[in-house]
C-alpha cells in the first residue's frame with residue numbers, strides 16, 4: 001500500500017511538522033516517531049479528514065452533544081476520587097492558564113470534540129469512577145436511539161424540558177439557536193454524579209432517593225446554579241439567542257456565563273451535590289479557582305486547532321471534553337493492583353543469538369522456575385543459567401503472549417550488498433581448479449602451463465596446500481587453483497571447487513580413476529562446475545587413455561567422441577603435449593559461461609589459504625570475486641579483521657589493487673582466517689572490528705547453547721572406552737589448510753584401543769606456550785612444515801617433551817601410528833620350552849631339595865620359569881633356582897639328559913612329578 005510521510009501530510013494541512021507529530025502521537029498513532037515516519041494512505045487520509053473537520057466544523061449535531069451520567073458500582077473514597085479527578089499539578093497549571101483565555105476562543109470546541117470522541121472511546125477505562133461520556137459514544141455503546149431531550153429515560157428531578165436543538169454541550173456560549181433554560185432545568189439536565197463530594201450542593205435540586213444514575217441523560221448546554229461552601233453562590237443568567245456574555249474580568253465570573261456542573265450523590269448517597277466542572281474539565285471540582293472556566297480548547301485563528309488544543313483534545317483534557325478514563329493512584333484501603341499489559345509492540349523480546357533463562361524469565365515477568373518446569377515438560381533438562389536459543393525462547397515466550405525476535409546487530413548494515421546492473425559488469429578471468437588423485441601430475445601440469453617450477457619445490461613432491469596462480473594465455477588471463485590430491489585434503493578440494501568456474505580433472509593415463517579422482521568428480525558435480533578432463537602422462541608407454549575414458553564413463557563422464565558431453569584431452573605435463581589445446585578448451589568453456597564482475601563496488605571474495613608468517617603476521621591468499629581490492633582498505637573475514645597493509649600477487653610482486661577474478665596475498669589481518677571464509681571490504685577498520693567481534697560473540701553464544709545432553713548410547717560408548725588409551729597431540733602447521741588436513745589424517749588413526757586427541761592445533765611455528773601446554777597435558781608436539789622458535793628446543797628438552805617436525809604428511813601419519821602402538825599394553829604369552837620328569841629327590845643343605853630329573857622333551861633352561869604337574873594338575877609355578885649336571889651349574893640341559901633341578905621357594909616335589917619349563921614372550925600390539 002502506498003504511504004505518505006508525516007511531513008507531507010503536515011504540508012498539506014499547513015501545519016508545523018512537530019505540531020502534527022505531537023497530535024498524532026497523542027492520539028495513539030504509535031507508528032509515528034518523527035515527521036519522516038510514514039502512514040498508510042488510508043490512515044493519512046483519515047488524519048487529513050479529521051484535521052480538516054476540526055478546522056471547518058460541521059454544524060454541531062445536537063444529539064451528539066449530550067452527556068450521559070454513568071455511575072460505577074464501586075465508589076472510590078474521597079481522597080481517591082480527588083486523586084482521580086485531579087490532574088497532575090502541571091495539568092492544573094495549564095488549565096489555570098487556559099482559564100484566562102477569553103471565552104470567544106472556545107468557539108471551535110464542538111468540532112474538535114466531535115473529532116475526538118471516537119478516539120477517546122477506544123481508550124480503556126481504568127478507574128472505576130463516574131464518567132461523562134459524549135452521548136454519541138453512549139449511543140454507539142448502548143445502541144440506544146439518540147436521546148430525545150424532552151424525554152430523558154430517567155430524568156433527574158426536577159424534569160428538565162430541554163430545547164430540542166440543544167447547542168453544543170460544554171460550549172460556554174450558546175450555539176446557533178439556543179433556547180433559554182431555567183437554571184434548574186439546566187442543572188437537572190446536566191447533572192452528573194460524582195461520588196462522595198460533599199459540600200457542593202445544588203440548592204434548587206432536591207435530593208431524590210432511588211434515582212438510577214446510570215440512566216441519567218442530561219441534555220445540552222445548561223445554565224447552572226453555583227453552590228459551594230467556599231465560593232459565594234452566584235446565579236447565572238440563562239443564555240439566549242441574543243445574549244453574548246461580556247468577557248469576564250480576570251478572576252471574576254461573567255454575568256450570564258454558562259457553567260457546567262456535575263451532580264454527585266450526597267454523603268448519604270441519596271441526594272445530589274453539584275460540582276462545578278467548567279474549568280477543571282469534567283473530571284473534578286473547581287476547587288476555589290478563579291476566573292472564567294474553560295469549556296473547550298481554544299481554536300486558533302482561522303479555525304485551525306492549536307497544537308496545545310490538539311494535544312488537549314487527544315488527551316481528553318479539554319474542559320468540556322468527556323473524560324473517559326482517569327488513572328487513579330491506588331488507595332491504601334482496598335487498593336487494587338492495576339495489571340498493566342504491555343502493548344503488542346512491547347511484547348517483543350529481541351534476542352541476538354541466545355538468551356539466558358534468567359534473563360528471559362525477567363523479561364517475561366515470570367519465575368525462572370516456571371520456565372524450567374516448562375522446559376522439563378518439553379523434555380529439555382534446564383538450569384537457571386541455561387542459555388536458550390531463539391527458537392526455544394520463542395516457544396516459552398509464546399505461552400505468555402510474547403514474541404521473541406532474532407534481532408540486534410545487523411551485519412548487512414556494515415557489509416553492503418550492491419546489486420549489479422548489467423552495465424556494471426566487465427569480463428573477468430575464469431577461475432579454474434586443478435583436481436585429481438595424488439601424484440597424477442596436477443602440479444606438474446599447472447607448472448607446465450605457467451612455465452614455472454612449483455612441483456620441484458614441494459615437500460615430498462606432493463601439493464600440501466592450495467596454490468593460486470594467474471596464468472596469461474593467448475586467450476587472456478586464467479586463474480588457476482592447485483588443490484592437493486592426498487586424501488587428507490578433502491576439505492581443501494571441496495573449497496577449491498566452490499570458488500571455481502571450471503574444474504580440470506587430471507587423471508594419469510597409467511593409473512586411471514582412483515579414489516580421489518572419484519571424490520573430485522563428486523565435488524565438481526556438487527558445485528555444478530563444468531569438468532574438463534586432462535588425461536596426463538600420455539607420454540608414458542604404459543599409459544592407456546582409452547582405459548581411463550572407460551573408467552570415467554563409469555562415473556558419469558562420457559567423452560564427447562563417445563557421444564557424451566565431457567571434453568577429454570590427452571596431455572603430458574612432462575612432454576608439454578597438448579597444453580595449448582587444454583588452455584583453449586578452458587577459454588572456450590569460460591566464454592560460454594560469460595563471466596563478469598563489477599569492479600567498482602567494495603571488494604569481496606574467498607580465502608583460499610592462510611598462514612602465519614614471522615615478521616609479516618597473518619598472511620592470507622584470497623581470490624577477489626567482486627569489486628576491486630585495494631591496499632589500505634578495511635577487511636573483515638570470519639572473526640578476523642584489519643586494514644590491508646600490503647598485497648602481493650602470485651609471483652611475489654607488490655600490488656596496489658586487484659581486480660575481480662585474480663588471486664592475491666594479503667597482509668594486515670588480526671588473525672589467521674580459515675580457508676574458505678568469505679572476506680568483505682567494509683567502510684573502515686572500526687566497522688570491520690565490529691563485525692568481527694560480533695561474529696566472535698555469536699560463535700561463543702552458540703557454543704554456550706550447545707547442551708551437553710548425554711544419551712544412554714553415549715554413556716555406554718564412554719563406558720566401553722574406559723580403557724581406551726589416548727595420544728595427545730599439539731599440532732602446528734604452516735598454513736591453516738595443512739593444519740586441518742593433518743589433523744584429519746591423524747584423527748583417522750584413532751581405534752578402539754587408542755585415540756588421537758589433538759588438544760590444540762594452530763598455524764605458525766612451535767612456540768614455548770605449545771611446549772607448556774604439552775607438558776601440562778602430557779602431549780607430544782607435532783610441527784608440520786614449521787620450525788620451532790629458537791628457545792623452544794631447549795625448553796622442550798628441559799621438560800622432556802617430544803617435539804617432532806615433518807614436511808611430508810605420510811611420515812607424520814606413520815610416526816603417530818607407531819607412537820599410538822607404543823601406548824598399547826604389551827601382551828605376554830607363556831611358551832613351553834621343555835619337560836622333565838622327577839625320578840628321585842635328594843636334599844642338599846645349600847640348595848634345599850634337588851629333583852633328580854630326566855629331560856623328556858625340549859630343554860630346561862636355568863633362567864626359565866617352571867610349573868610342577870602332578871597327576872596332570874599344576875601344583876606349583878615359579879622360577880628355577882638351580883640347574884646342575886653332576887656338580888656343575890649349567891645354563892641348559894637338553895632332551896635325553898639327566899639333571900638336578902631346584903625350584904625357588906618349593907621343596908614338596910615328589911618322584912613322578914613333571915617339571916614343565918617355559919619362558920614368557922612379550923608381544924607388541926598393533927593398532
Ligand SMILES: Nc1nc2c(ncn2[C@@H]2O[C@H](COP(=O)(O)OP(=O)(O)OP(=O)(O)O)[C@@H](O)[C@H]2O)c(=O)[nH]1
Pocket residue numbers: 436437438439440441442443444445455461462463464483484485486536537538539540571572573574575
Ligand atoms: N611421465 C610423466 N610423468 C609425469 C607427468 N606429469 C607429472 N609426472 C610425474 O608425476 C609425479 C607427480 O607429479 P605431481 O605434479 O607432483 O603430481 P600431483 O598430482 O601434483 O601430486 P599431489 O600434489 O601430491 O597431489 C612427479 O614425479 C612428476 O614428475 C607426465 O606428464 N609424464
